[in-house]
Amino acid sequence: MNMLTVQDLRKSFGSFEAVKGVNFSVEKGESYGLLGPNGAGKSTTINMITGLFPPNSGEIKIKDIDVIKNPKQAQKWIGVVPQEIALYQSMSARENLKFWGRMYDLSGSELEKSVDRVLEIIGLTERAKDKVSTFSGGMKRRVNIGAAILHKPELLIMDEPTVGIDPQSRNHILETVKHLNGEGMTIIYTSHYMEEVEYLCERIGIVDHGQLIASGTLSELRETIGDHSKIILSIDKESSNLEGLAQSLTGLFSEKDIQIQEQQVMVFHKEPQLILTDFIQSVAKTGTKITSVNIVEPNLESVFLHLTGRNLRD
Amino acid sequence: MRKIWTILILHLMAFFKSPGVLVLMFVMPVLFSGIFGGMTMNSEQNKPIVNVVLSDTENSGQILNLLAKDQHYEWKKATRQEAEKNVAAQDVAAAVVIPDDIGERISASKPLLDIIVQRKNESYLALSAHLEGTAGLVLRSYQATSKLDSDAFPKVLETITNNKGVTVEKQTIQKDKQTNVEANLMFVGFAMMFMMFGLSGAASTILEERMGGTWGRLMVSPASKLQIILGYLLAYFFMGWTQFAILMTTMNLMFATTWGNLTYLIPFASLVILSVVGFGLMIAGLVKTKQQASAISAVLIVSTCMLGGVYWPIDIVPELMQKIALGVPQSWAMSGFKEIISGSLHSATLMKDTLALVGFSAIFFFIGLRGIKFE
Structure with a gap:
């Protein structure tokens, strides 16, 4: 059963076309990641899904409810974690959670129980009475998530929820999301951190320039680049013999799998362990001094590079 | 209704916790009224x-x-x-x-x-x-x-x-009463000016909330736009009334001032406060940042209060200025308050003032609601 269906979604701001015909669907209980660099159109897509503003054209359905026609009906089923810390800084964590709970029709003992449950999930029971303004960036982000899960939404939409926080808080947030997904909550997670998306999401959509350029599981996306690992030899600039290196390596590997730079030599191969010794020996024979060896498994970064010709953080 | 109430309480709490707003809305008008009111009263005694x-x-x-x-x-x-x-x-x-x-x-x-x-x-x-x-x-x-x-x-x-029927005595009675009305109008004028500053500042928190993300979060909650905006506006309305009531009570205790027939005063004051709320909303709808709102509010409030007879009686300014004053809501508000406080109530005049304020409020709300971005 589809929790979310997005069809041919388009949005322009003046002459700028931010989203250009995006299509995807998310099944109930699934965790779906939207990966893309800043300005790719992820947040605009998310804002249209949450009903913040309507698309120019296209269709969005949450549990078969038309979000464009009945946004308020659809919003009951979703929890939204915005990119900003959308909290009242002068209020305590508990006061904030109670306020947002009331906005989702919670009241009385049900509200109190929900607030206690969420404070426990986000690990801030001890600091519940403290003002949000006194919290660290990571703690604020956790309350930001807490405010979105009070009403136990079936679909949780998270827009870059870990921006600008310390690794410890990031881990806590990732574990919380994993836990919520494990309990059956459908997750849509946008980020430009590929490690987070790789860790959390069963399926991933890669967004660039307002278009969904690839979608699938991590292994399906890896397949798009032939599942090749990358062996990187860092070399000493002074001793390197670039011409000799090129001659030596073209005898062993095909030209398209070799990249030679001033301080790095790279070879792409499906089974790096089998060719590693030959590769190192060939480089060493040219008199070039090797300073380190690194094998990089195919990842989303390399998929993105393959698909767009750019790095994710460019 | 519960969501409106929740938003209303949230903003009233924030309002009463903010020292800056409290000074602007309560301390300043009471202080100004106390000082200038005291001077007016003392001038009678000396x-x-x-x-x-x-x-x-x-x-x-x-x-x-x-x-x-x-x-x-x-x-x-x-x-x-x-x-x-x-x-x-x-x-x-x-x-x-x-x-x-x-x-x-x-x-x-x-x-x-x-x-x-x-x-x-x-x-x-x-x-x-x-x-x-x-x-x-x-x-x-x-x-x-x-x-x-x-x-x-x-x-x-x-x-x-x-x-006792000689002219001199009769004139004396009339002058005392006139002086009280003028002093009371001065209190009302101060209240209105500081209310305009306070509420236009409060309304521009919508801009801050848009930047901070809470506005957007409210918009994607199941609360409707009407519920959200009513929550905000009612909070500002109650802030205005709290200020007015405190000022009225304080001036009554300090100078034994009377405020005329409450049956007329309460609805008319409510209308004035509503138009001030509308003014604040209009400013919030016309600008992009709170800083812009503060700058534009200051210029508009001071100039229109001068024109509208808040600082001095409108009768003493040239005829042309009196005609220009009809274009600002303060002149109608002061005229209505004068009618009510003086006790010599002319229904037709008060009705004219009321209709003018209704018109101003409608324009302010129309511009404000069109300008506010509900996203």
């Missing part, structure tokens, strides 16, 4: 002194009693030398000399009373009018009794003095 130089005759004594009917001055006897010295030192506003030879002066068509002043200021102009009136009474009394006994003249003067 009457200007007028020295009276007179001989020890019955006629002179009765004329002094007649002069003393005007209670806006403190009438003190003095010798001519003392009086001249006091006038020169500006210790008194003026000195009046009541001559012994009233009859001769009348026969010779000379002025009945001499006045000694250093400068012909505002106080002198008011005093000279009173002296002319008194001299006229003395003249007519003298002419009426010229063929009677010599006792008749002072007796007539005594009768006139004891008659």
Whole structure:
């Protein structure tokens, strides 16, 4: 059963076309990641899904409810974690959670129980009475998530929820999301951190320039680049013999799998362990001094590079 | 309804926790009203002194009693030398000399009373009018009794003095009442000006919330746009009313001010507060940042308050300015408050003021709601 269906979604701001015909669907209980660099159109897509503003054209359905026609009906089923810390800084964590709970029709003992449950999930029971303004960036982000899960939404939409926080808080947030997904909550997670998306999401959509350029599981996306690992030899600039290196390596590997730079030599191969010794020996024979060896498994970064010709953080 | 109430309470709590807003909305208007109201009231208590130089005759004594009917001055006897010295030192506003030879002066068509002043200021102009009136009474009394006994003249003067229906007394009652109305209007004016500052600042928190993300979060919650905006506007409305009620009570306790018929005052004040809320919303809808809102509000509020008769009575400004004043809501608000507080209520005038304010409020809300981005 589809929790979310997005069809041919388009949005322009003046002459700028931010989203250009995006299509995807998310099944109930699934965790779906939207990966893309800043300005790719992820947040605009998310804002249209949450009903913040309507698309120019296209269709969005949450549990078969038309979000464009009945946004308020659809919003009951979703929890939204915005990119900003959308909290009242002068209020305590508990006061904030109670306020947002009331906005989702919670009241009385049900509200109190929900607030206690969420404070426990986000690990801030001890600091519940403290003002949000006194919290660290990571703690604020956790309350930001807490405010979105009070009403136990079936679909949780998270827009870059870990921006600008310390690794410890990031881990806590990732574990919380994993836990919520494990309990059956459908997750849509946008980020430009590929490690987070790789860790959390069963399926991933890669967004660039307002278009969904690839979608699938991590292994399906890896397949798009032939599942090749990358062996990187860092070399000493002074001793390197670039011409000799090129001659030596073209005898062993095909030209398209070799990249030679001033301080790095790279070879792409499906089974790096089998060719590693030959590769190192060939480089060493040219008199070039090797300073380190690194094998990089195919990842989303390399998929993105393959698909767009750019790095994710460019 | 619960969501509206939740938003309302949230903003009222934030409002009462904010020292800046509390100072602007309560401390400043009470302080201004206290200082300027106190000055107005004190000016009534510190009457200007007028020295009276007179001989020890019955006629002179009765004329002094007649002069003393005007209670806006403190009438003190003095010798001519003392009086001249006091006038020169500006210790008194003026000195009046009541001559012994009233009859001769009348026969010779000379002025009945001499006045000694250093400068012909505002106080002198008011005093000279009173002296002319008194001299006229003395003249007519003298002419009426010229063929009677010599006792008749002072007796007539005594009768006139004891008659409570004389014009001077009547004018005094009217002036006191007028002064109270003016002071009360000044309190209302201060309240309105600071309310405009406070509420336009509060309304521009919508801009801050948009930047901070809470506005967007509200928009993607199941609360409808109507519920959200009503929550905000009702909070501002209650803030306005709290300020007005506190100011009214404080001024009542400090200066025993009266506010006219509450049946008219409460709905009219509510309408004024509503138009102020609309003004704040309009500013929030027209600008992009809170800083812009503060700058534009300051310029608009001060200039329209000047035009609208908040700082001084609109009657004293040139006719052209009075016509321009019709284009700002404050002039209609002050006119309506004047009608209600003075007690001499003209329904037609109040209705005109009310309709004008309804019109202004409608325009403000229309512009504000169109400008606010619900996303």
